[in-house]
Amino acid sequence: MVFAQLCAAMAVLIVGSVALDSIKTQTEEHPDLLGGSASYAAVSASFFQPVDLVGIVGSDFPEHHLDLFRERQIDLTGLQIVEGKTFRWAGEYEADMNKRRTLHTELNVFESFSPKLPPAYRSASVILLGNIGPELQNHVLDQSERPEFVVADTMDLWITIAQPELIKLLGRIDLLVLNDSEARQLTEEENLIKAAKKILDLGPKYVAIKKGEHGCLLLSRTEFFSCGAYPLEVVKDPTGAGDAFAGGFTGYLASLNRSRFGFTDLKRAVVHGTILASFCVESFSLYRLTKLTKGELQDRYDRFRDMSHYDEESRAEFRI
Ligand code: AMP
Numbered sequence: 001m002v003f004a005q006l007c008a009a010m011a012v013l014i015v016g017s018v019a020l021d022s023i024k025t026q027t028e029e030h031p032d033l034l035g036g037s038a039s040y041a042a043v044s045a046s047f048f049q050p051v052d053l054v055g056i057v058g059s060d061f062p063e064h065h066l067d068l069f070r071e072r073q074i075d076l077t078g079l080q081i082v083e084g085k086t087f088r089w090a091g092e093y094e095a096d097m098n099k100r101r102t103l104h105t106e107l108n109v110f111e112s113f114s115p116k117l118p119p120a121y122r123s124a125s126v127i128l129l130g131n132i133g134p135e136l137q138n139h140v141l142d143q144s145e146r147p148e149f150v151v152a153d154t155m156d157l158w159i160t161i162a163q164p165e166l167i168k169l170l171g172r173i174d175l176l177v178l179n180d181s182e183a184r185q186l187t188e189e190e191n192l193i194k195a196a197k198k199i200l201d202l203g204p205k206y207v208a209i210k211k212g213e214h215g216c217l218l219l220s221r222t223e224f225f226s227c228g229a230y231p232l233e234v235v236k237d238p239t240g241a242g243d244a245f246a247g248g249f250t251g252y253l254a255s256l257n258r259s260r261f262g263f264t265d266l267k268r269a270v271v272h273g274t275i276l277a278s279f280c281v282e283s284f285s286l287y288r289l290t291k292l293t294k295g296e297l298q299d300r301y302d303r304f305r306d307m308s309h310y311d312e313e314s315r316a317e318f319r320i
Contacts, residue, residue: 016130
C-alpha cells in the first residue's frame, strides 16, 4: 500500500492547545519552543489532509510559528489571537524517557478560552479533539453538525479534576486515545485489556491505548490490534509524540474521504500515527516534523511494514 497522499478534500478539524514549551532532558534544555497538543497534531495531520485549527494564543506568540502552520495548509481562521500571554508548559524527562514530570503550567490566555467554530468548520466530518479540558471538547461538539468520526485525546489532569465532563464526552465520541497510565487511572484497572473494555463501556466504539516506546493497542468490542513502536536508537524529546500520533491517525482517516470506517482503516490509521510519532521524537519541538518529506514517510512506512511481517511467504502452521 502506498503511504496516503494529500488530496483536495474536506479539512480535518483539530482543536487543542497551542503552547510555548520549556523542555528539559538529561542532556539538553530549551525554553519557549513551539508546542501544544494542537500544534503537533495539526502538523502531523497536514501530511494527509488540509487542517482547520481551533485554539488560542496570546499577542506574544511569534509570527514565524503562524507562518509555519500556514505553509502546511493549516487554516488559522479558528485560531484566536488575543491580548496577553500564550499558554506555557514546562516538563522534565528522566533518563527513562517514558517518565516525565510537569514543572509548571501557566494557563495565561487559555484561562478564558472558549473554542468557537467558524461557520465553515461546523460541517467537518472528521474531528480530533486534542488534549484540552473535556468541557471545552464538549463545547466544540455542541457546535459541530453531525460529524462522521470524532477522536478525542485526554490526560491525567482531566481524569483527576474533570471526570464527570470527561465521562459525558466519552458518550459522544467514536474513539478515545490515551496512554496506558491514563487508562489505568480512569478505570482503576491494572490490566490494559480489562481497562480498554471498561472504557468502551463508557461510550466510544474504539479505544487506542498508547504505551510509549512499546507501541499501541487498538480495541473495539470485538476486534483487537497490537502495533509496535518504530524502533529508534536516539530519542531526543518525546514531547508531543501522543499528539503527533493522534494527528497522523486522524489525518489519515480523513484522507480516505469516506463516511464510514472499518477496523482495517483504523489499523492503518494506527500505523500512520505511529510513523508520525516516531519522527516527532527525533528532535525537540516540531523541528523534525516540519522538515519531513513524503519520501521519508514512505520509506519508514515500508521499513515498518517489513519489520512487522515476520513471514510473508507462507501461512505456516505452528510447529509442535
Ligand atoms: P504529549 O507529549 O503528547 O503528552 O503532549 C505534550 C504537549 O501537551 C506539550 O506541547 C504541552 O504544551 C501540551 N500540554 C501540557 N499540558 C497541557 C494541558 N493541561 N492542556 C493542554 N495542553 C497541554
